[in-house]
Amino acid sequence: MPQYQAVKGTRDxxxxxxxxxxxxxxxxxxxxxxYGFSEIxxxxxxxxxLFQRGIGSTTDxxxxxxxxxxxxxxxxxxxxxxxxxxxxxxxxxxxxLLSSAPVHKLYYIGELFRKERPQAxxxxxxxxxxxxxxxxxxxAAVAEVITLMxxxxxxxxxxxxxxxxxxxxxxxxxxxxxEALQLxxxxxxxxxxxxxxxxxxxxxxxxxxxxxxxxxxxxxGAPRLYDYLNDSSVQDFEKVxxxxxxxxxxxxxxxxxxxxxxxxCNTAFEVTSSELGAQDAIGGGGRYDGLSRELGSSVEVPAxxxxxxxxxxxxxxxxxxxFALLDSDNPLVYVVVQQQDLVDHGLQIAWRLxxxxxxTEIDLAARSMKAQMREANRISASYALFIGTMECTTGLYAxxxxxxxxxxxxxxxxxxxxxxxQAEKEPLKS
RNA sequence: GUGAUUGUAGCUCAGUUGGUUAGAGCGCCAGGUUGUGGCCCUGGAGGCCGGGGGUUCGAGUCCCCUCAUUCACCCCA
Numbered sequence: 001m002p003q004y005q006a007v008k009g010t011r012d013x014x015x016x017x018x019x020x021x022x023x024x025x026x027x028x029x030x031x032x033x034x035y036g037f038s039e040i041x042x043x044x045x046x047x048x049x050l051f052q053r054g055i056g057s058t059t060d061x062x063x064x065x066x067x068x069x070x071x072x073x074x075x076x077x078x079x080x081x082x083x084x085x086x087x088x089x090x091x092x093x094x095x096x097l098l099s100s101a102p103v104h105k106l107y108y109i110g111e112l113f114r115k116e117r118p119q120a121x122x123x124x125x126x127x128x129x130x131x132x133x134x135x136x137x138x139x140a141a142v143a144e145v146i147t148l149m150x151x152x153x154x155x156x157x158x159x160x161x162x163x164x165x166x167x168x169x170x171x172x173x174x175x176x177x178x179e180a181l182q183l184x185x186x187x188x189x190x191x192x193x194x195x196x197x198x199x200x201x202x203x204x205x206x207x208x209x210x211x212x213x214x215x216x217x218x219x220x221g222a223p224r225l226y227d228y229l230n231d232s233s234v235q236d237f238e239k240v241x242x243x244x245x246x247x248x249x250x251x252x253x254x255x256x257x258x259x260x261x262x263x264x265c266n267t268a269f270e271v272t273s274s275e276l277g278a279q280d281a282i283g284g285g286g287r288y289d290g291l292s293r294e295l296g297s298s299v300e301v302p303a304x305x306x307x308x309x310x311x312x313x314x315x316x317x318x319x320x321x322x323f324a325l326l327d328s329d330n331p332l333v334y335v336v337v338q339q340q341d342l343v344d345h346g347l348q349i350a351w352r353l354x355x356x357x358x359x360t361e362i363d364l365a366a367r368s369m370k371a372q373m374r375e376a377n378r379i380s381a382s383y384a385l386f387i388g389t390m391e392c393t394t395g396l397y398a399x400x401x402x403x404x405x406x407x408x409x410x411x412x413x414x415x416x417x418x419x420x421x422q423a424e425k426e427p428l429k430s
Numbered sequence: 431g432u433g434a435u436u437g438u439a440g441c442u443c444a445g446u447u448g449g450u451u452a453g454a455g456c457g458c459c460a461g462g463u464u465g466u467g468g469c470c471c472u473g474g475a476g477g478c479c480g481g482g483g484g485u486u487c488g489a490g491u492c493c494c495c496u497c498a499u500u501c502a503c504c505c506c507a
Binding site: 008061064114116119121126206210211261277283313334368369371372374375377384386390400407 | 431432459460461463464465466467468498499500501502503504505506507
């Protein structure tokens with residue numbers, strides 16, 4: 001066993017997998033830009049109060065999952081961000097973004113931290129990409145955000161994902177519904193588990209989320225939030241559904257979808273993958289008009305956003321074989337040096353090849369020719385360029401095509417020209 | 431935080447009712463080919479059998495503790 005290993009709930013991403021990340025990130029950047037969203041990067045830690053206020057103190061995230069620390073005994077408590085939205089909203093309010101323009105469309109890719117017990121699809125450090133649309137939360141804005149998310153999935157080739165959607169209504173709707181739920185569940189108080197008993201007081205909506213099999217029947221009989229929506233909430237929701245239908249985005253209405261974060265209102269949605277096991281939510285989001293006020297803003301900033309778990313997305317893609325066609329990042333030419341005293345000459349040639357934009361590899365460990373050829377083969381170089389006494393005296397170099405095994409003898413200029421042509425056919429990956 | 435699971439070579443795993451120097455496949459390195467890879471053949475390196483304690487003449491194997499892993503619950507991406 002190694003002396004040190006990665007901290008519980010964290011993992012290393014080695015080059016092969018890193019290529020998959022880069023691929024997905026590139027698609028995210030491309031589509032976000034296509035839909036008019038601009039990237040924002042916020043700090044990985046914030047004042048703890050930001051999350052307490054923003055996410056809600058009744059949530060599990062704030063209650064037990066935050067990595068908090070106090071760098072200065074007299075200073076304020078800080079917390080590694082457990083989600084992105086609060087930080088983005090804080091940044092927008094701090095810079096007074098909405099005074100420069102009424103609408104801002106931001107997206108991000110970043111790491112988050114939650115002190116949970118790791119399991120399949122759950123880590124203590126994980127990544128999300130997402131988008132936040134600030135300044136409007138009209139049905140068109142909600143649909144825009146959902147559409148962007150679904151288009152990214154689609155472009156990556158994902159299939160079999162399920163979009164579930166619900167309306168949580170406005171503040172008044174929820175208040176009335178909350179009372180109705182408490183009225184319904186209170187007679188069954190003794191049947192409820194501990195967590196649900198607590199939620200009955202603080203946030204009865206979350207009882208609906210429970211997976212406890214003993215409660216399923218009881219939950220099924222509970223009043224529906226949808227029946228407590230006022231006309232304008234219903235119309236708002238219907239309009240969102242209309243846009244989705246127009247864009248051929250399939251959805252299921254799930255009247256019990258409430259989602260864990262306190263700040264959501266009206267439309268809430270979640271995308272699940274059957275490929276994932278117990279933690280099957282790959283992304284989710286909704287409207288959060290109340291967040292800005294919660295963070296101390298004097299005006300309400302209507303807002304809507306989504307977040308997608310990178311690891312879960314990658315896991316699903318892997319399961320669906322979507323990385324099979326990913327181009328590998330192999331060198332075009334491997335410079336093979338015949339003997340020790342020619343190494344410096346080989347290094348000089350490798351440098352010239354690289355300056356010409358040709359991806360070149362050369363052995364830095366002074367191994368045998370056979371070892372160099374084996375290495376060239378192992379890393380799937382397309383060509384081998386031999387540096388031997390013959391080449392050095394005649395100025396003509398042996399270039400072997402490692403795929404066809406054909407070998408030709410060319411001047412260095414001809415080698416450069418030929419390889420440069422090849423390099424243009426398969427440009428360097430970023 | 432709760433429950434279960436698994437820790438033997440770089441990786442995937444064997445290891446019989448406790449019994450001598452702990453094995454295989456793949457990978458790695460070298461040689462077969464002193465200027466040429468893949469395939470094949472031969473050889474080699476590499477293990478405090480997760481750690482600690484106990485039972486026993488004897489523990490990879492049995493018992494206890496501990497650390498770690500994985501999965502699930504809670505909850506979430």
